[in-house]
Amino acid sequence: MTRNLRYLIPIALLLVILPYALPPYQTILFSYGLIFAIAALGFNLLLGYTGLLSFGHSAYFGVGAYAPAFLVKYFGAGSMELFLLAGIFFTAVVSAVFGFICVRYTRIFFAILALALSQVLWSLALKLFWLTNGTDGLRVPTPTLLGGLASDVLGSAETKLDFLSHRYYYYVLAVFFLCVAVMWVIVNSPFGKALQAIRDNETRAEFVGVQVRRYRWIAFLVSGVFTGLAGSLWVVLNGLVTPDILYWTFSGEIVFLTVLGGFRTFAGPILGAVVFNFLKAYAVGFTVYWQFLLGAVLVVIVLSMPTGILGTANTIWLRLRRAA
Amino acid sequence: MTAFVQCLGFTLSSADILTAQILNSLFYASILFLIASGLTLVYGVMRIVNLAHGNLFALGAYVTGWALGHAVGWVSGPLLFALLLAGAIAVAAVGAVLEPTLLRPLYKRAEEYQLLITFGLLLVLEDMMHWLWGPHPLTSGALPDLVGSATIFGATYPNYNILVIAVGFAAAVGLWAFVYKTRFGVILRATSQNMRMASALGVNVKRVYVQAFTIGCFMAGLGGAVIMPISGAVLGMGIEALILAFVVVVVGGLGSLEGALIGAIIVGLVRTLGIMCFPEIELAVLYLIAAVVLLVRPEGLFGRA
Amino acid sequence: MRLLETQRLKKYFGDTHAVDEVDFSVTQGEVLALIGANGAGKTTLVNVVSGLLPPDGGKIHFQGIDVTHQSIHQRIEAGIARSFQLVNLFDQLTCLDNIALPIFSREKKTRRLMALADKDRAVREEAMEVLQQFGLAPKAAMVAGGLAQGERKLLDVAVAYALRPRLLFLDEPTSGVSTREKAPIMDIITSIVRSGKITAVVIEHDMDVVFTYSDRIVVMHEGKILADGSPDEIRRNEQVTTTLLGTTVAP
Numbered sequence: 001m002t003r004n005l006r007y008l009i010p011i012a013l014l015l016v017i018l019p020y021a022l023p024p025y026q027t028i029l030f031s032y033g034l035i036f037a038i039a040a041l042g043f044n045l046l047l048g049y050t051g052l053l054s055f056g057h058s059a060y061f062g063v064g065a066y067a068p069a070f071l072v073k074y075f076g077a078g079s080m081e082l083f084l085l086a087g088i089f090f091t092a093v094v095s096a097v098f099g100f101i102c103v104r105y106t107r108i109f110f111a112i113l114a115l116a117l118s119q120v121l122w123s124l125a126l127k128l129f130w131l132t133n134g135t136d137g138l139r140v141p142t143p144t145l146l147g148g149l150a151s152d153v154l155g156s157a158e159t160k161l162d163f164l165s166h167r168y169y170y171y172v173l174a175v176f177f178l179c180v181a182v183m184w185v186i187v188n189s190p191f192g193k194a195l196q197a198i199r200d201n202e203t204r205a206e207f208v209g210v211q212v213r214r215y216r217w218i219a220f221l222v223s224g225v226f227t228g229l230a231g232s233l234w235v236v237l238n239g240l241v242t243p244d245i246l247y248w249t250f251s252g253e254i255v256f257l258t259v260l261g262g263f264r265t266f267a268g269p270i271l272g273a274v275v276f277n278f279l280k281a282y283a284v285g286f287t288v289y290w291q292f293l294l295g296a297v298l299v300v301i302v303l304s305m306p307t308g309i310l311g312t313a314n315t316i317w318l319r320l321r322r323a324a
Numbered sequence: 325m326t327a328f329v330q331c332l333g334f335t336l337s338s339a340d341i342l343t344a345q346i347l348n349s350l351f352y353a354s355i356l357f358l359i360a361s362g363l364t365l366v367y368g369v370m371r372i373v374n375l376a377h378g379n380l381f382a383l384g385a386y387v388t389g390w391a392l393g394h395a396v397g398w399v400s401g402p403l404l405f406a407l408l409l410a411g412a413i414a415v416a417a418v419g420a421v422l423e424p425t426l427l428r429p430l431y432k433r434a435e436e437y438q439l440l441i442t443f444g445l446l447l448v449l450e451d452m453m454h455w456l457w458g459p460h461p462l463t464s465g466a467l468p469d470l471v472g473s474a475t476i477f478g479a480t481y482p483n484y485n486i487l488v489i490a491v492g493f494a495a496a497v498g499l500w501a502f503v504y505k506t507r508f509g510v511i512l513r514a515t516s517q518n519m520r521m522a523s524a525l526g527v528n529v530k531r532v533y534v535q536a537f538t539i540g541c542f543m544a545g546l547g548g549a550v551i552m553p554i555s556g557a558v559l560g561m562g563i564e565a566l567i568l569a570f571v572v573v574v575v576g577g578l579g580s581l582e583g584a585l586i587g588a589i590i591v592g593l594v595r596t597l598g599i600m601c602f603p604e605i606e607l608a609v610l611y612l613i614a615a616v617v618l619l620v621r622p623e624g625l626f627g628r629a
Numbered sequence: 630m631r632l633l634e635t636q637r638l639k640k641y642f643g644d645t646h647a648v649d650e651v652d653f654s655v656t657q658g659e660v661l662a663l664i665g666a667n668g669a670g671k672t673t674l675v676n677v678v679s680g681l682l683p684p685d686g687g688k689i690h691f692q693g694i695d696v697t698h699q700s701i702h703q704r705i706e707a708g709i710a711r712s713f714q715l716v717n718l719f720d721q722l723t724c725l726d727n728i729a730l731p732i733f734s735r736e737k738k739t740r741r742l743m744a745l746a747d748k749d750r751a752v753r754e755e756a757m758e759v760l761q762q763f764g765l766a767p768k769a770a771m772v773a774g775g776l777a778q779g780e781r782k783l784l785d786v787a788v789a790y791a792l793r794p795r796l797l798f799l800d801e802p803t804s805g806v807s808t809r810e811k812a813p814i815m816d817i818i819t820s821i822v823r824s825g826k827i828t829a830v831v832i833e834h835d836m837d838v839v840f841t842y843s844d845r846i847v848v849m850h851e852g853k854i855l856a857d858g859s860p861d862e863i864r865r866n867e868q869v870t871t872t873l874l875g876t877t878v879a880p
Contacts, residue, residue: 053436101619108373108435108578109622112570116614119567123607182743190733190749191742193722197730200719207679207717208788209705209734222742249563252375252443259440289455295447302441303429 015173024165028237029281031169033274034176035233040258040269041183042226047255048263049187050219051199052106056114057254059098059121060091060224062246064231066125067091069138069241080143080171080236087232088225094121095224096217103216106202115248122246137242140235145171164237172233179226180270186222187266195219227254253280256298262308271310331601340478345596347476351485353592354492358547359565360572360584361499362540368579369516369536371435372427375442378566379449380541383418384411384548385557386453389462392553396466404467408549415545416538423537428530446563454559463556488550495546496585503581512536516579571614577624586625630657631690632796632828633678633709638687640670640677647673649852650687655796655830660822662839663832665849666872671832672714674849675798679711680704691796705734708795712788714804714832716781720774724765724784727773728756731791756791762821763787779810786818790827797822799831803838811835815842840864 019027039061046052067090068083077083098117102110125132132138142163158167186192197205198212206212235241244250253276261272279297283290305312335341363377374380388411395407426445430438468484475481503509515522515532523529547565548557555561572591576583591610598606617624633655640648647670655661663671676682678689680701689697691707699707719727732752733739747753760766763783768776773784786802802818803811819842822829833839839846839860846863848856856862856869863869 047436053439055439101615104619105622108439109618111439112373112574113615113618115567116570116574116611116618120608120611120615123611124605127604127607185745186742188745188747189742190730190738190744190746191740193726193730193733193746194739196722196726197719200721201717203681204713204717204719204788205730206701207681207705207711208731208792209702210730210739211702215739218742248567252446255440255443289451291447292451292455295444295449295451298444298447299426299441302437302444303426306433306437 012177019166019169024161027165027169028161029277030274031164031172031237032234032281033277034172035230035237036254036257036277037270037273038176038179038233039227039230039254040261040273041179042223042230043254044258044263044269045183045187045195045219045223045226047258048265048269049192049199050195050216052103052216052220053111053255054102054114054220054223055111055248055251055255056098056102056116056118057223057227058246058248058250059114059118060095060227061231061234061250061254062118062121062125062241062243063087063091063094064228065235065238065241065245066132066138066231067228068143068232068235069140072140073138078141078143079147080145081147083140083143083236084175084229084232087228091224091228091231092221095221095228099217099220099224103213103220115251118246118248118251122243122248125243125246132243135242137240139240141239143236168236172237175229175233179229183226184266191215191218256294259306260297260301260308262310262312264307265310265314268308268310272308275309328601332597335597335600343477344479344481345600347479347481347485347489349589349592349596350489350492351592352595353588354489355547355551356568356572356591357492357585357588358495358543358550360569360576360588361495361581362543362547363566363569364573364576364579364581364584365499365543366537366540367573368581369512370427370431370533372438372442373435373578374540375439375566376445376449377442377540377544378564378569379446379453379562380415380419381544381548381565381569382453382557382559382562383449384415384545385552385561386457386462386548387411387414387545388549388552389464389557390457392464392466393462396464401470404470408467408546411549411552412542412546415548416542419541420534420538422541423534424530427537428533446566450559450562453557457557459559461556461558462552464553467553484553488554491546491550492588495543496581499543499581508535568610571610573624574614575617575625580624583624631655632657632692634690635674635678636688636690638674638677638689639685640673640682641685646670646852648677648684651849651852651854653847653854655828656845658826658828659844660819660829660831660842662843662846663830663849664834664836664839664846665855668851669849670852671849672800675711675800675830675832679709679798705792705794709798710789710792710794710796711798712786712800712802714800716778716785716805718773718781718784718788721772723770724760724773724776725753725756725769727784727788728759728791729753731788732756732759735792759787759791763790763817779806779814782806783814783817790821790825793825793827795828797827797829799829801832801834803833803835811838 018030043054043057046054064087067086071077071082071086101117102113105113126134142160145167194205194210194215197210198215202212257272257276258269260276261270262268280290280294283293287293301308335345359381363374366372366374388408391407391410392404395404426441430441468482471483471487473480473482503512511527511532515527515529519529568591572587573584575590576587594610594613595606598609602609631654635651635653637650637652638648639650651674653674665671677684680699684697688695691709696704696707729746729752732755757766757769760769765780765784765787768780776784782802786799789797799818803814806814815838831843843860846858846860847854848863848869850872855872856866
């Protein structure tokens with residue numbers, strides 16, 4: 001832990017001064033990266049630690065995003081904390097139900113079942129126009145943070161851009177730090193060890209007294225809630241939620257960025273989320289064929305560096321040290 | 325619920341509507357079978373779920389659309405129908421290249437990687453089609469116009485759609501005969517049941533895999549080819565088709581050809597009924613059916629455990 | 630006192646009667662060897678009793694309680710643990726964590742999400758102690774996947790032992806290791822089992838090992854119990870010698 005602090009403190013400081021060092025657009029882009037990192041942390045509790053590949057995590061991100069939108073639509077709510085609570089509550093309910101169904105299977109059937117269930121939500125969001133406005137989506141205006149305590153010195157002169165690139169960035173950053181800390185404890189807890197045991201050897205885990213299915217279900221629940229929390233943060237940043245966010249290709253992106261960073265390490269998905277987000281933003285700006293680029297990157301990663309950026313960097317580092 | 329019952333009663337009460345809807349269901353089922361049979365064949369033999377399969381279906385549609393667009397005017401009549409095969413063959417050729425280059429290195433790795441690489445392939449193919457044929461749909465109504473329509477039990481129905489139903493049926497029979505009645509079929513089934521054993525008995529597993537994948541791609545391409553004259557070639561059609569094909573193979577049983585046929589018919593019926601009577605939740609109902617089948621009978625209605 | 634008792638226990642695989650109406654019992658405190666040729670049904674018997682496979686008939690009583698239809702988890706709570714013939718470890722976890730997990734599980738601490746496993750000093754110390762007993766303490770920080778075969782066999786037994794069971798099934802604890810390593814491994818295991826007052830059932834092929842380390846021997850043949858007695862009785866049993874031992878034990 002003290003060894004890790006050597007890296008952690010500079011990184012944390014860098015993140016804190018970021019809005020002063022980068023133009024607002026870049027800062028906002030970074031917020032997106034941090035939000036996807038939270039989603040990926042949740043996702044990787046299943047893939048990296050429990051050994052379950054979900055191709056349906058768009059469902060939880062989407063529920064987390066739609067929950068604040070409904071609060072705005074039906075109750076005119078405008079408190080960020082309320083948004084987050086609603087997001088956590090609804091994703092907890094949905095992932096508890098979906099998880100209960102999915103954990104009956106592993107491997108490919110788990111992946112497809114998770115995908116099929118997420119598609120149910122997508123098609124409902126698409127077709128139930130009276131509820132979701134269909135493809136037009138629902139808007140989420142700028143909320144108050146911490147019940148107005150964290151208001152800006154600019155007061156009414158604060159633009160949306162100011163808000164997103166400054167106050168909201170710090171809000172996201174704080175939630176991000178909290179999520180990283182909580183997830184770090186979870187994966188290093190006795191529960192986390194039990195999950196890794198399930199990943200390594202399901203039968204033996206059962207024979208040391210771990211109730212495999214129940215633990216997978218709890219992992220699924222925690223995973224869904226993290227991803228849902230990310231969705232709630234995202235919808236404010238994006239200002240709009242449409243059914244696209246529930247579509248299974250978005251689940252694919254979550255899988256992608258986790259593998260990009262490296263799912264065998266704790267920090268891999270975080271790095272992957274930030275890198276992916278910049279990669280995608282620039283690819284989209286650079287060419288209309290950004291999917292081609294991303295797809296090609298994914299193919300190359302799978303074929304030549306399956307441990308992701310962090311895993312590969314680690315291997316190279318070790319090799320260099322041994323050579324020196 | 326009452327609305328649904330009324331709608332159902334209305335459909336059943338009139339012979340021409342009923343006929344048209346049954347034909348519609350069969351039409352859907354036929355297309356779905358063409359897509360799903362390839363997906364299930366590849367899974368059955370190679371244990372790979374190809375997420376890019378829907379995009380190969382779309383590629384078949386695009387190649388056919390492109391060929392028809394260029395041919396109309398100087399190729400006439402029945403010869404145009406031969407162009408449908410061009411789409412299927414082109415996709416088969418793509419498959420024959422993809423399997424050895426992209427998939428072969430991954431058989432020994434965890435299946436997560438196989439899903440991922442086919443997801444990467446999906447993204448690449450989607451944009452390749454975008455790049456090659458542009459953002460606008462390719463359409464060609466030449467073939468349906470050519471064959472006109474017929475009146476069956478009071479319902480006027482396009483002959484081309486009936487032709488598609490026939491193609492789907494022929495493909496089902498052909499594939500069945502191929503897998504169960506030919507020498508290659510025996511090798512294919514042996515490999516799917518026990519790859520190591522087959523390999524030990526002198527089966528060239530590499531060749532079987534590339535052949536199976538090529539056939540799977542051919543079926544997907546054929547599906548895309550025959551639907552192109554009706555719905556055109558559109559970006560995103562492949563991703564949508566993949567999910568429906570998933571529903572089909574999950575309902576019928578992943579890896580089972582008979583299952584793909586039954587699954588396609590069930591999904592075709594539910595879709596037709598859904599579009600008429602419960603359009604809002606039609607897709608949700610389909611995915612729920614898939615989820616429920618996975619839950620109570622994971623091997624599918626007709627699958628091997 | 631009878632710790633475990635099965636009545637007419639059955640497990641069939643198609644036409645193969647792997648366990649065929651077996652009445653098998655284990656007495657408190659003994660080290661029992663379960664022997665027989667390959668396919669005699671030894672491992673299947675252990676699989677059924679430990680809960681890995683459901684029986685096709687018959688009853689299993691543990692400490693007087695019917696456990697026939699209990700889950701693996703319930704049987705572990707009752708005090709039945711097992712090791713595996715083909716090593717079953719958590720390969721990406723360290724040796725220490727491989728041992729810590731069953732301890733956490735035994736103390737119902739695996740439900741804790743918000744506590745760091747490494748900070749639980751009591752569990753760490755106990756896990757280190759177990760590793761020490763098995764001679765694996767120097768490897769504590771190494772991942773289990775990186776151990777040599779003999780060490781892996783020991784760790785596999787240690788994982789089951791860390792549950793502090795009342796009854797411990799050891800499925801061929803020395804299979805796959807060289808003849809030279811067998812005796813030291815069995816020495817370690819039996820001394821731990823005996824000093825911990827744990828009742829043990831050991832499946833074993835090596836007859837020298839069997840006669841040296843067990844109090845009682847049960848011989849299985851084609852799904853049935855062929856003989857049951859002390860090592861001396863089994864050695865003198867002609868039926869056993871002809872069907873089983875003829876080739877492995879010098880006269």
